[in-house]
Amino acid sequence: MRRHLPRLGHPLFDRQHARLADDTRALIAALRRGAAGRCLLSRLIRDSRRHFASEERLMRQLAERYPEAEGHRALHRGLLEDMLRLRATLAGGGCLHHRHGQLLLEALAHHADAADRNLVAAWRRTQLPAPRRATHGLAERHRRPRPGL
Numbered sequence: 001m002r003r004h005l006p007r008l009g010h011p012l013f014d015r016q017h018a019r020l021a022d023d024t025r026a027l028i029a030a031l032r033r034g035a036a037g038r039c040l041l042s043r044l045i046r047d048s049r050r051h052f053a054s055e056e057r058l059m060r061q062l063a064e065r066y067p068e069a070e071g072h073r074a075l076h077r078g079l080l081e082d083m084l085r086l087r088a089t090l091a092g093g094g095c096l097h098h099r100h101g102q103l104l105l106e107a108l109a110h111h112a113d114a115a116d117r118n119l120v121a122a123w124r125r126t127q128l129p130a131p132r133r134a135t136h137g138l139a140e141r142h143r144r145p146r147p148g149l
Helices: 011-032 038-065 069-091 098-126
Strands: none
Touching: 011 038, 011 098, 038 069, 038 098, 069 098
16 A cells, blocks of 8 residues: 655645645544544545645646646546545444545545646646645645634
8 A cells, every 4th residue: 555645846736745645644544443534534625625726726827738637627526526425424424444545545646646747747848936835725724823713
């Protein structure tokens, strides 16, 4: 089983991929202990949505220089649908096995190694600057003050 998502040389995506791998490993560990994992799965879904939004912003910037954009977005939708189905299982009183988390990690790693690698290659060819932080991304989560605290 893979434990990490590949580094692709895009600073923001590499940080986000590391976070998604951390989220997924935490989910796997919780499921192995017999915990439901609902909060951890929700965090993975939230972080995946943010990461996919970052990628899709880059796809829009690249426009015709990345013709695989629609297929890539469809992969995002499929991954999110899988995660949402698992969350619905938990919400309906069902339980998950740690293998579900392992399959998610494998799917995310495969996605990063194939579709994301192609996206980063297209980005490198354009000479667009790398974003330091996502507009609504994972990098900001710990820096933004929370209301009422």
